[in-house]
Amino acid sequence: MSATAKAVGAALPRAEVREKVEGRAQYIADLYRPGMLHGAVLGSPHAHARIKRYDTSEALAVPGVHAVLTGDDFGDHRMGAFVKDEHAIAKGKVRYVGEPVAAVAAETEAAAKLAARLVSVEYEELPAILSPEAALAPDAAIIHEDVASYFKVFDTGSTANVCSRTSLTEGDAAAWDRCDVIVEGRFATQPQAHVSLEPCGALAEPDATGRVTLWSANQSVFRVQANVSESLGLPMAQLRCLTPRVGAGFGNKMEPHIQPIAVKLALATGRPVKLILTREEDFEIVRARHPFKLRVRTGALKDGTLVAREVEVLLDGGAYADDSPGVLGYSLFMSPGPYRFRYMKASGTLVYTNKLRFGAFRGFGNPQVSFAGEQQIDEIAARLGLDPLAVREKSMLRPGDKWFGGAEVGSNGLEECIARVKAASGWAKRAELEPSAPGRKRAMAAACTAHISGLLATGAIVRMLEDGSIVLNTGAVDIGQGSDTALTQICAEALKVPIERVRLASPDTDGSPYNWGTTASRVTYTTGRAVVAAALEVEKQIKQHASEMLECDAADLELRPGGRVGIVGVPDKAVSFFEVSARAHWARGGPIIGHNSLVFEKPSVDPKRAIAVGLPFPQIGAFAFGALVVDIEIDETTGKIEVKRAWSAADVGRAINPLAVEGQLEGAFVQGMGLALNEEMVWDGPRLANPTLMDYKVPTTLDSPHEIHSIIVEAPEPDGPFGAKGVGEIGINVVPAAIANAAAIALGKRFNALPLTPERVLRAMLGK
Amino acid sequence: MTLALSINGRIRQVQAGLSDTLLTVLRDQLLLTAAKRGCNQGVCGACTVLIDGRPQRACLSLAANCEGAAITTLEGLQRDASMARLQKAFAATGAVQCGFCTPGVLVSAHALLSHNADPRTDEIRAGLSGNLCRCSGYRKIVDAVAEAAKEAKP
Numbered sequence: 016m017s018a019t020a021k022a023v024g025a026a027l028p029r030a031e032v033r034e035k036v037e038g039r040a041q042y043i044a045d046l047y048r049p050g051m052l053h054g055a056v057l058g059s060p061h062a063h064a065r066i067k068r069y070d071t072s073e074a075l076a077v078p079g080v081h082a083v084l085t086g087d088d089f090g091d092h093r094m095g096a097f098v099k100d101e102h103a104i105a106k107g108k109v110r111y112v113g114e115p116v117a118a119v120a121a122e123t124e125a126a127a128k129l130a131a132r133l134v135s136v137e138y139e140e141l142p143a144i145l146s147p148e149a150a151l152a153p154d155a156a157i158i159h160e161d162v163a164s165y166f167k168v169f170d171t172g173s174t175a176n177v178c179s180r181t182s183l184t185e186g187d188a189a190a191w192d193r194c195d196v197i198v199e200g201r202f203a204t205q206p207q208a209h210v211s212l213e214p215c216g217a218l219a220e221p222d223a224t225g226r227v228t229l230w231s232a233n234q235s236v237f238r239v240q241a242n243v244s245e246s247l248g249l250p251m252a253q254l255r256c257l258t259p260r261v262g263a264g265f266g267n268k269m270e271p272h273i274q275p276i277a278v279k280l281a282l283a284t285g286r287p288v289k290l291i292l293t294r295e296e297d298f299e300i301v302r303a304r305h306p307f308k309l310r311v312r313t314g315a316l317k318d319g320t321l322v323a324r325e326v327e328v329l330l331d332g333g334a335y336a337d338d339s340p341g342v343l344g345y346s347l348f349m350s351p352g353p354y355r356f357r358y359m360k361a362s363g364t365l366v367y368t369n370k371l372r373f374g375a376f377r378g379f380g381n382p383q384v385s386f387a388g389e390q391q392i393d394e395i396a397a398r399l400g401l402d403p404l405a406v407r408e409k410s411m412l413r414p415g416d417k418w419f420g421g422a423e424v425g426s427n428g429l430e431e432c433i434a435r436v437k438a439a440s441g442w443a444k445r446a447e448l449e450p451s452a453p454g455r456k457r458a459m460a461a462a463c464t465a466h467i468s469g470l471l472a473t474g475a476i477v478r479m480l481e482d483g484s485i486v487l488n489t490g491a492v493d494i495g496q497g498s499d500t501a502l503t504q505i506c507a508e509a510l511k512v513p514i515e516r517v518r519l520a521s522p523d524t525d526g527s528p529y530n531w532g533t534t535a536s537r538v539t540y541t542t543g544r545a546v547v548a549a550a551l552e553v554e555k556q557i558k559q560h561a562s563e564m565l566e567c568d569a570a571d572l573e574l575r576p577g578g579r580v581g582i583v584g585v586p587d588k589a590v591s592f593f594e595v596s597a598r599a600h601w602a603r604g605g606p607i608i609g610h611n612s613l614v615f616e617k618p619s620v621d622p623k624r625a626i627a628v629g630l631p632f633p634q635i636g637a638f639a640f641g642a643l644v645v646d647i648e649i650d651e652t653t654g655k656i657e658v659k660r661a662w663s664a665a666d667v668g669r670a671i672n673p674l675a676v677e678g679q680l681e682g683a684f685v686q687g688m689g690l691a692l693n694e695e696m697v698w699d700g701p702r703l704a705n706p707t708l709m710d711y712k713v714p715t716t717l718d719s720p721h722e723i724h725s726i727i728v729e730a731p732e733p734d735g736p737f738g739a740k741g742v743g744e745i746g747i748n749v750v751p752a753a754i755a756n757a758a759a760i761a762l763g764k765r766f767n768a769l770p771l772t773p774e775r776v777l778r779a780m781l782g783k
Numbered sequence: 784m785t786l787a788l789s790i791n792g793r794i795r796q797v798q799a800g801l802s803d804t805l806l807t808v809l810r811d812q813l814l815l816t817a818a819k820r821g822c823n824q825g826v827c828g829a830c831t832v833l834i835d836g837r838p839q840r841a842c843l844s845l846a847a848n849c850e851g852a853a854i855t856t857l858e859g860l861q862r863d864a865s866m867a868r869l870q871k872a873f874a875a876t877g878a879v880q881c882g883f884c885t886p887g888v889l890v891s892a893h894a895l896l897s898h899n900a901d902p903r904t905d906e907i908r909a910g911l912s913g914n915l916c917r918c919s920g921y922r923k924i925v926d927a928v929a930e931a932a933k934e935a936k937p
């Protein structure tokens with residue numbers, strides 16, 4: 016781009032695109048180190064068992080094997096984002112099928128895999144708990160006997176198989192008495208696998224001092240560092256965590272997968288060890304989207320005004336807490352959707368079961384609560400004979416309104432989102448839509464949502480090099496969504512330099528400022544704020560130098576496009592960044608470095624308005640809003656639902672890079688369509704029955720509509736970088752709800768369970 | 784055993800066991816890592832390479848069966864005009880996110896355009912239906928292929 020073009024708002028190709036289209040981008044499996052060994056793990060065949068003893072002799076006898084490790088080789092250290100309940104490898108007990116019980120490092124991958132299979136483990140089987148209801152039964156086997164003594168980030172009285180409880184209430188329950196119509200229902204959602212196309216993996220390399228450098232597929236080098244350190248009992252400073260390119264993360268790579276085991280193998284052998292999961296292992300042992308059981312009740316006045324809602328959630332967290340307490344709390348927090356209610360109560364229970372960890376997945380519980388809540392709004396509209404979007408408009412949060420619990424909402428572009436999807440989809444004429452062929456039913460429906468972007472700590476360092484070019488270092492991992500490009504654009508805009516003059520340092524726990532992670536739709540918003548503030552520091556230092564060089568007051572100076580600083584109103588009085596930086600490096604003041612650190616600080620709940628018990632995020636984030644319209648067709652013979660067209664509007668505050676924003680909305684839509692229509696992890700007893708891409712189908716080109724229309728709405732966030740908020744998740748939240756609403760219109764039948772497979776649709780049509 | 788494979792126009796000597804796949808040989812022995820291992824079961828298409836000009840799953844092709852065939856990976860198409868148009872279009876339309884699927888998608892798209900220079904949208908969708916992408920939602924990928932085809936027109 017030219018020196019004068021604006022960086023922010025430009026639909027630029029992403030910074031690293033050349034290497035990606037040339038096949039040169041390096042992901043974790045593409046890294047090789049001299050002397051590198053290959054790792055493999057053995058998974059538990061049982062869902063719940065005590066480990067009696069190991070025999071590793073046969074494994075050790077395999078030629079080329081350097082180390083065979085079991086739980087006995089690991090100390091009693093536990094990790095966990097909310098509850099420290101998880102060892103690096105099973106120790107004492109196994110709690111789900113596939114849980115790693117032994118690990119091997121060998122000269123070749125084949126030798127490592129063979130040796131892993133030859134480790135023999137003697138188990139004493141325990142009853143497997145395979146549903147949250149079974150976990151709560153009075154005589155249920157206990158999955159974590161020591162749950163009461165585990166360290167917890169916040170304690171909500173975990174007992175037996177209950178991991179945490181959360182509730183949030185606002186308003187007066189008497190509001191129910193005013194309702195003219197009340198709808199109530201039970202809903203269930205299914206576990207969804209992330210299926211980032213790149214399976215998880217790690218490569219650990221010890222140095223002569225015992226420090227370990229660790230590359231891995233991740234969403235946060237700092238969470239990797241913290242988890243490995245906690246689970247192996249190593250000081251954080253002994254680990255240096257780096258990232259190659261990441262083949263996408265949707266929550267699955269935020270918390271640890273195989274990194275602690277890879278580090279342990281490297282330390283045990285003194286050699287670099289690479290451990291890449293197979294697709295099956297990736298399905299079986301990483302994590303997945305929570306299945307929810309919900310009971311939801313919503314009440315409204317005759318004119319459609321929403322009045323009251325109660326949400327009760329039972330959450331299957333799987334064998335370890337992982338991010339589950341966060342998902343529970345967040346789903347309840349978001350359960351009203353973007354509407355005013357006079358009374359709102361949300362409560363939930365999270366329990367342990369003998370399945371793999373359920374954890375963070377794009378949407379973080381919001382799609383599940385929205386599936387119920389957004390259907391109930393359509394039900395109310397249908398009962399009252401009202402336009403479902405008109406019902407939403409009547410009660411939607413307006414600028415100035417607070418969120419459930421009292422959190423301040425900055426900008427709010429919901430009204431425009433709804434107006435834009437209505438206009439673009441031809442909403443007013445939806446009744447006139449004709450099926451494309453006989454034997455098909457067609458319907459259009461909508462749903463609305465909000466999502467936060469924010470949470471926790473972040474930093475940015477902006478350095479001006481001797482030649483005046485800029486290196487930006489944030490520690491934020493670009494997982495493919497394009498944050499490297501967006502942050503570069505923000506930095507270039509702030510300093511008014513051409514985008515090519517700004518380069519991004521790859522995240523490195525040794526050299527980057529702390530960044531909690533690429534999660535919670537947070538990088539553009541949170542890290543972008545830090546980048547703006549750090550660039551401002553640099554601007555100040557530039558102006559200090561320039562004021563001395565040009566003999567003027569720093570306040571009379573301005574940054575000029577193209578990397579110059581000059582006196583306001585005097586076009587020929589200016590110096591270049593090169594001259595400024597050369598002076599700083601060689602004569603006065605020292606190198607120009609701007610730094611900023613921040614943590615999201617606005618409270619989630621106002622204690623004068625709401626009662627919160629066990630809410631995990633005391634300071635949560637800025638709010639983005641969205642509206643979605645889908646046009647679907649159902650084949651009456653097969654029951655197959657086809658999404659023909661979709662309009663997805665999101666209020667992103669400011670689109671730093673519109674191409675990347677569209678990419679997020681389109682990708683989220685199709686992933687949400689998978690959740691809505693066919694994706695489901697199925698268990699056959701204690702064992703996952705479909706851990707392959709043959710049996711677990713994700714949408715292909717043929718399943719995905721070409722007509723996905725992304726609509727960008729910009730209600731600038733007062734403290735966002737150039738007004739920006741996040742967009743990573745909002746596009747998925749109400750895809751299942753909108754499709755279910757359309758199916759209900761087409762068939763006159765509500766769906767309370769996902770996914771809406773042909774079989775489920777046919778059964779509904781046949782009244783079974 | 785020692786195999787002589789024709790890869791990107793050069794004969795390469797490799798050591799391979801009977802059950803070693805072409806993907807393993809390309810990636811682990813020759814460090815040609817553009818082809819990715821997304822599933823190792825022939826479903827995701829991330830490992831797509833050209834074998835005698837036809838797109839094939841390297842994870843399903845046994846290296847030993849590839850002797851005598853002309854194998855082309857994305858690395859070998861860097862000077863190909865059609866690939867250059869695809870690469871440019873993929874970058875400009877935002878068809879690349881994490882990029883893990885991209886090499887396989889590009890090879891499939893290249894093969895598609897080589898026998899259908901002016902594909903309709905539904906033909907592009909069908910031609911790429913064997914390549915999974917979990918990031919993009921596909922729309923921009925399909926648009927990028929159409930764009931590259933348009934560029935090729937005189």
Ligand code: FES
Pocket residue numbers: 819820821822823824825826827828829830831840841842843
């Ligand atoms: S790795 Fe070959 S098709 Fe997936």
Ligand code: FES
Pocket residue numbers: 212262263495878879880881882883884885915916917918919
């Ligand atoms: S860009 Fe990530 S899988 Fe296609």
